[in-house]
Amino acid sequence: MNIVVCLKQVPKKDSILRIGSDGKWIDERDISYEMSEADAYALEEALRQKEKHGGEVIVVSLGPERARQSIKEALAKGADRAIHLFDSVFDTATDSAAVARAISAALKDEKYDLILTGLQSDDYGFAQVGLIVAEQLGLPSATIVMEVQPEDSAVRVKRELESGWFQWVRLPMPALLTIQSGINQLRYATLKGIMAAKKKEIREVKAADIGLTSDDLKPGQVIERAYLPEKTKRTEFIEGKPAEAAAKLVEKLRFDARVI
Amino acid sequence: MSQGILLFIEQRDGVLNRTSFEAMVAAQGIASATGEKLSAVVLGKAIDGVASEAASKKLDAVHTVQDDKLAEYTPDGYVAALKQVVEKLDPRFVILSHTYQVRDFAPKLAASLGKTFVTDCVGYRVEGSEVVFTRQVFQGKINTDVRMVAEPPILASFQAGAYRADKAEAGDSAAPITPFEINLTDVQIRTQLEPKFQEAKQAVDLSQAPLIVAVGRGIKSQENIEMVQKLVEALGAEIAASRPICDNEWLPMDRQIGSSGQTVSPKLYLAVGISGAIQHVVGMKNSQTIVAINKDAEAPIFDIADYGIVGDLFDIVPALTAEITRVKSEGK
Numbered sequence: 001m002n003i004v005v006c007l008k009q010v011p012k013k014d015s016i017l018r019i020g021s022d023g024k025w026i027d028e029r030d031i032s033y034e035m036s037e038a039d040a041y042a043l044e045e046a047l048r049q050k051e052k053h054g055g056e057v058i059v060v061s062l063g064p065e066r067a068r069q070s071i072k073e074a075l076a077k078g079a080d081r082a083i084h085l086f087d088s089v090f091d092t093a094t095d096s097a098a099v100a101r102a103i104s105a106a107l108k109d110e111k112y113d114l115i116l117t118g119l120q121s122d123d124y125g126f127a128q129v130g131l132i133v134a135e136q137l138g139l140p141s142a143t144i145v146m147e148v149q150p151e152d153s154a155v156r157v158k159r160e161l162e163s164g165w166f167q168w169v170r171l172p173m174p175a176l177l178t179i180q181s182g183i184n185q186l187r188y189a190t191l192k193g194i195m196a197a198k199k200k201e202i203r204e205v206k207a208a209d210i211g212l213t214s215d216d217l218k219p220g221q222v223i224e225r226a227y228l229p230e231k232t233k234r235t236e237f238i239e240g241k242p243a244e245a246a247a248k249l250v251e252k253l254r255f256d257a258r259v260i
Numbered sequence: 261m262s263q264g265i266l267l268f269i270e271q272r273d274g275v276l277n278r279t280s281f282e283a284m285v286a287a288q289g290i291a292s293a294t295g296e297k298l299s300a301v302v303l304g305k306a307i308d309g310v311a312s313e314a315a316s317k318k319l320d321a322v323h324t325v326q327d328d329k330l331a332e333y334t335p336d337g338y339v340a341a342l343k344q345v346v347e348k349l350d351p352r353f354v355i356l357s358h359t360y361q362v363r364d365f366a367p368k369l370a371a372s373l374g375k376t377f378v379t380d381c382v383g384y385r386v387e388g389s390e391v392v393f394t395r396q397v398f399q400g401k402i403n404t405d406v407r408m409v410a411e412p413p414i415l416a417s418f419q420a421g422a423y424r425a426d427k428a429e430a431g432d433s434a435a436p437i438t439p440f441e442i443n444l445t446d447v448q449i450r451t452q453l454e455p456k457f458q459e460a461k462q463a464v465d466l467s468q469a470p471l472i473v474a475v476g477r478g479i480k481s482q483e484n485i486e487m488v489q490k491l492v493e494a495l496g497a498e499i500a501a502s503r504p505i506c507d508n509e510w511l512p513m514d515r516q517i518g519s520s521g522q523t524v525s526p527k528l529y530l531a532v533g534i535s536g537a538i539q540h541v542v543g544m545k546n547s548q549t550i551v552a553i554n555k556d557a558e559a560p561i562f563d564i565a566d567y568g569i570v571g572d573l574f575d576i577v578p579a580l581t582a583e584i585t586r587v588k589s590e591g592k
Contacts, residue, residue, distance in 0.1 A: 131367035140450035143364045162360050168454040182507025220376025220410030229403045235568045242579035250583045257549040259528040
């Protein structure tokens, strides 16, 4: 079974975010990056399926040069090869539809049974790229997947609905699945894996290689301003050494809020 | 030329999803500010009840789309049906609530129409005839104002809780309900469905607990839960958690608060090492008093907290446990 995993590199979860000088995005200086969390789970699921059923895991990622680091991490964990969509032309592809167009074009000549993506990225959080790729490639899809059971030519998956409800659905393959965080336990790359990854292929793909121009990658929506959200409540911050702060808080909870 | 606004009303097994009324608040606001007519669309089979419930609100029309292929929700059925509706009505905006069902089909619908879809919005502003949408990025840490450059119809979904369902305006008289003819003969439903189910019945009903201490990713390892447990015991509270804790099985699933877990509104919600991702916040933001302990002063949990302590939870939690034990032993 061949599985494509779409990976995105995003700022690390605990990054201190500041608004950039253009006021339209974060200041990307001094930021460290990592694989978007749900994508890491999608990769893990692909690796586990490969270990059970054989086949190949192909990673595809659109991003600047730094994204190569997350691609290498995926190869070190056990992915077989990678496609890196790396070209300044892709810089204009800032909405889901444009990114999806590039990924779909890059996958046109690949043979796969499943495409896995995280359910949404930790930065933009569009929750769209995977499904648009599915539509563009004519694939059936299921989102927010908690379990994957491949059958002969179909895949049975457990979907999470809202408020604690679930549903198993069956899709013919090839199909696209968006994976929920926590579906499995993530592995770490081993030293052996890191060494093996050095020999694995990372194919760099430019827009022209897949027949796209900047016109094809124009976004349908643009961010005109990024800013820190206004607080809906005024938080009273309690300061002091731990014991002091604890005493002040208990005082407030007993006599001001009167909740304990 | 595109005109009017279309609101998608979600139903499951003939029950209207309340978040559709939340999205309706935004849709009614946009309609009134732009002078556009607002209609709603309901898909399914045996949906007359849902349609009448929607029609009691201030709407110009309710379209019902009934077909055997829509009896149960599938992405293939919904995309095909709504594509025909949107192409025929050609609205300027299609407004949806950002539910798990909408997330499952609406991006495909937008792609099949070749249109843009702005997801998970928390607000909007109208500038002349244009609408600028506000959506959060980095899990609520930053807001962005997003301008549409694509041609209409524009699809936009609103986050659960962004508006209050009880603010949806009622109509002076019931809106006309009209069946909308579509043709799904050639549509192949590729998804085979099994019955929906709930995981082992929830053993703990946290919605009744007056005091809740919830623990998040900041706790770092399972062994450290013990430290929080001591605080829980000192307070006489219930322990709860954010999703990553339950995913790691450090606490059972029935302790999870948030969109995929329980929704609570206790007297006191004490969040320990919880950053406040929106998926968690929707499950607890109506708590009476919220206390947050977190090392990151920028964590979104502080946006909704009444009291905050910025610092190392491994120092603060034991100090708090000791203080509460001391106060209680003094007999108040």
